[in-house]
Amino acid sequence: MSNGALLVARGVTKSFGGNNVLRGVDFEVAPGEVHALLGENGAGKSTLTKIIASVHQADAGEIEFGGKPATFRDPGSAVEAGISTVYQELNLIPHLDCASNIYLGREPQTAFFERTKELRAGAARALEEIGSRARPTTLVADLSTGERQLVEIAKALATNARLIIMDEPTAALSSGEIDRLHQSINKLRARGISVIYISHKLDEVFRIADRLSIMRDGRLLRTLRTSESNRDEVVALMLGRTLEKEVRQSNATHESGDSLHRSGTPQLTVTGLSVPGKVDSVSLTVHAGEILGMAGLVGAGRTETVRALVGLEKVSSGSITLEGAPYKPRSPRHAIRAGMVLVPEDRKTQGLLLGSSIEDNVALPHLDELSTGTWVHAGTAKRLAQECVEKFDVRPAVLDKATTFLSGGNQQKVMIGRWLLRDYKVVIFDEPSKGVDVGARAGIWRMIRETAAKGAAVIVISSETEELTALADRILVMKAGRVSKELANINLTEDEVMQHAF
Known part of the structure; x- marks a missing residue:
């Protein structure tokens, strides 16, 4: 050649x-x-x-x-x-x-x-x-x-x-x-x-x-x-x-999960949510322990919908309840304190401080618990970062290394892993396996399922229909800012999902 x-x-x-x-x-x-x-x-x-x-x-x-x-x-x-x-x-x-x-x-x-x-x-x-x-x-x-x-x-x-x-x-x-x-x-x-x-x-x-x-x-x-x-x-x-082994575990059947999480009050209920020019009267529910997938083409309004849930988009109409109580997100900080977090799709501009160390990036969303006044407890922050590095196999495992020098997949592990170290009521993942290799992706899938198994209501946005059919109990398909179809993920094919997205 x-x-x-x-x-x-x-x-x-x-x-x-x-x-x-x-x-x-x-x-x-x-x-x-x-x-x-x-x-x-x-x-x-x-x-x-x-x-x-x-x-x-x-x-x-x-x-x-x-x-x-x-x-x-x-x-x-x-x-x-x-x-x-x-x-x-x-x-x-x-x-x-x-x-x-x-x-x-x-x-x-x-x-x-x-x-x-x-x-x-x-x-x-x-x-x-x-x-x-x-x-x-x-x-x-x-x-x-x-x-x-x-x-x-x-x-x-x-x-x-x-x-x-x-x-x-x-x-x-x-x-x-x-x-x-x-x-x-x-x-x-x-x-x-x-x-x-x-x-x-x-x-x-x-x-x-x-x-x-x-x-x-x-x-x-x-x-x-x-x-x-x-x-x-x-x-x-x-x-x-x-x-x-990893793939078989990640692709476990969804029948039991679908029946398990249908009863009782949803952990999160969204009714008629609208964001001017982006989202038009979207309604959805997610139960504790359930994974809701969100499919659709770029520009369908998936990301804008979840950004509105954490106070990053201005809501013009609609209502949200969290654990049965009214919830009006004022800011991401308010959303986090209420128990709702969003892991964003773009780690470079929305997720990480690339010039800062792994330790600092892991500590960032946990400063309230890691600090007294203006004093950050360095030893606790270091232990938290070490837990993240070990749990997600971040390489190289050098806590003071700037995240800009990590590969894209290892940056993703840091961004996701720091949130999964703590329990929240609702955890939203926007493109969780973006730029991640097949081995790391299987690990992230397991962690998402474990997050749901611990009682969180989980929402996963993904452009990979394979990822949604592997993870979700139900899939909400969006098109042009509206919900096109809700599908139960029982023997669901990727083609069935995408035909509603077009």
Whole structure:
């Protein structure tokens, strides 16, 4: 394959602070190939692709691109040579419109009005190709997380790249948007453009990739054709063990849970809840010990509904009761004290202080119990952080390490785990397995079920219908700010859920 390969990496090695992240990696991508790069969080996938894109420089080894040594000075040089990257953490400027973001730093050198016309025309083509509903003149700040992801991908498509690296491109996308993205990738492949596709969603990988390479502990273990492999083989290579036991536990039947939690007063009752322009007369109930799933496309109003429950959206009408008593959320702090918490979908902008340590991030929502006046009890905070790290297998388990230096999956573990250390009446998870590998996802699923088993009413929003059918007792499908359908999760298929979302 190397004789005709577009990209060849040989013996690539990289260390950070004495930690060996890559250990002599050999990797190839053919022209017009979709090559999936798989592995647990911390396996080295993102570091390898950042070296390919010249964000980092390798300590040893060599890389060729298009048959020539890839000695790029910086990421901009790599883009000019034909290597573009869509990172898991979005890199957009919210107060600029889509066209300006897509062509940032590459604006046409023409008169102002002509340049604006060119920008918008080029952006319109890229957005249409990727299947985005956003317009070139739409401000990024006005877009949902999923639509922002599509704009980031459109930005890569507009660079005339020969190789596009996509790091978890569908983490915030619905099933319909994923299908549109895959259609666009197939068009790229037909034009001879190569894609390195990093994803924890193995069903996607087997649907879109020609080959897959599995990494573990900084080494590339094997490269396989997707047509000659299967999910069980890939998981075993990624984790060094099978996942049969964990998956079977997570996919336990829902009949007993459905019958158990139907009697008695609901823990949470929402009636006719409306948020101007976002949510229209939504009603729902969740019992203690029950998991309610919320499905729908990006923009359906799921996130806005739960944000209203914790005081983050202004409610124009409707009523809420918590344990049978009237409840009017004034702020997230008030919601937490009342016993309701929301684990948000975007850990970078809503969930974590990335420049602060694991210990500080775990302590943050528990400051009332960890402090006396302005004095924080450091020993108690440290013990709480240690409990979170051990319970969720956060790696590396260094409490004073800034969370910005953790992999995306380990950041997610910190954000979720700090809430599950305490008991609440209602716990809401918005995209809980976003950017998390299959091993960690099974662990998070178990923890969500344990949270419900301890008596909390649990709401799970997910763009992965597989996740909802594995976890939820009932699934509420939303469309255009309204409830489209409520489904009991007994022998429920993913197609049945999604047909109500469209």
